[in-house]
Amino acid sequence: MRQFFAIIGHPVAHSLSPRFQQAAFDAAGLDAAYLPFDIPPEQLSQALSALRILGVAGFNITLPHKESLLGMVDDLSETAREIGAVNTVVSRQGEWLGENTDGPGFLLALERFLEANRLPFPSHVLIFGAGGSARAVLWALAHRPVGAICLVNRTRSRGEDLLNLPILSGIPEKTASALDQSSWRSWISKAKAPLVINTLSLRAFAGNAIPFPPLEDLSLSEATLFDLSYVPSRPSEGGAEAVGRTPFLEMGSRFGAPSQNGLGMLLCQGALAFRLWTGREAPMERMEEVLMLATGQKSLWKSL
Ligand SMILES: NC(=O)c1ccc[n+]([C@@H]2O[C@H](COP(=O)([O-])OP(=O)(O)OC[C@H]3O[C@@H](n4cnc5c(N)ncnc54)[C@H](OP(=O)(O)O)[C@@H]3O)[C@@H](O)[C@H]2O)c1
Structure with a gap:
């Protein structure tokens, strides 16, 4: 019988997951359908009951339902527990296991980007944002020998709470700063070849009282930029070289920093979900091809 997979979120129409996951099932010769469902928070519980009745084989979860x-699942993987969010559910004879592939997917994408651009794994990392995806990024960094983290958020206390997560106990230096404080600016100006990761939602870049983008007056010739968002600032302008550059990455182009958007992470978290659902390696090349076709990007790994 045809298997049925889904992604639930609110909104969900923008999601590229249905395109590349369906292409992956087709390329693997599996009889499966992957469908998007826009579920507002007040209907989440009912929607999950419906998915159970329909016998969904697995599904992805995006904003705002991950926490x-x-x-709402029968069991949690250690990774989902540590990150504190579920982005993938695997159904085993109707028992739902909550998984998180965002953290491992981010790590795979970061390492592939660094390797493709011959960059070493950085010791100093500055992260903008303290929401759900920042937790996945911190989980990933906790699995590498990172020496110092500075976490910058509009609401400083949220950043402080995240830095107290037990998984981060092995990281020697941890600093929290508010977006409108100067402390993160002095931190980054002293950091050697820092990796600067943006996990702020797009709301932070539009109509914000705090001046944004916040890096433009800094000299960061040795920095590397990684944005989790893959929504370009100028979809139809800016020339071929600007395809894929988000508002955050536009800053990088000013001082020539190697830059990566979130498309590689999207691919890697999706490939890990595919493996959890099917027990097979994902057809990464086909998935990558679909993402490049959908966005106009020529590569997911070269610096933007
Ligand atoms: N590439 C991928 O596979 C992937 C995976 C996951 C997420 N993402 C992307 O990552 C981004 C963040 O997702 P998330 O789940 O972490 O979102 P979230 O939990 O809603 O976190 C939002 C963050 O943005 C900040 N923020 C929101 N509005 C702001 C404003 N007006 N001014 C300043 N800061 C503001 C919040 O600060 P406060 O704490 O002060 O509210 C918080 O730090 C999204 O663009 C999402 O699409 C990509």
């Missing part, structure tokens, strides 16, 4: 799913 809510923690208490």
Whole structure:
């Protein structure tokens, strides 16, 4: 019988997952359908009951439901527990396991980008944002020998809370700063070849009282930039070389920093979900091809 997979979120129409996951199932010769469902928070519980009745084989979860799913599955993987969010559910004879592939997917994408651009794994990392995806990024960094992290957020206390996560106990230096404070600016100006990761939602870049982008007056010739967003600032302008550059990465182009957007992470978290659902390696090349076709990007790994 045809297997049925899904992604739930609110909104979900923008998601590229249905395109590249369906292409992956087709390329693997599996009889499966992957469908998007826009589910507002007040209907989440009913929607999950419906998915159970329909016998969904697995599904992805995107904003704003990742944290809510923690208490709505039958079991949690260690990774989902540590990150504190679920982005993938695997159904095993109707028992739902909550997984998180965002953290491992981010790490795979970062390492592939660094390798493709011959960059070493950085010791100093500055992260903008303290939401759900920042937790996945911190989980990834906790699995590498990172020496110092500075976490910058509009609400400083949220950043402080994240830095107290037990998984980060092995990282020697941890600093929290508010977006409108100067402390993160002096931190980054002293950091050697820092990796600067943006996990702020797009709301932070539009109509914000705090001047944004916040790096433009800094001299960061040795920095590397990684944005989790892959929504370009100028979809139809800017020339071929600007395809894929988000508002955050536009800053990088000013001082020539190697830059990566979130498309590689999207691919890697999706490939890991595919493996969890099917027990097979994902057809990465086909998935990558679909993402490049959908976005106009020529590569997911070269610096933008
Ligand atoms: N590439 C991928 O595979 C992938 C995976 C996951 C997420 N993402 C992307 O990552 C981004 C963040 O996702 P998330 O799940 O972490 O979102 P989230 O949990 O909603 O976190 C949002 C963050 O943005 C900040 N923020 C929101 N509005 C702001 C404003 N007006 N001014 C300043 N800061 C503001 C919040 O600060 P406060 O704490 O002060 O509210 C918080 O730090 C999204 O663009 C999402 O699409 C990509």
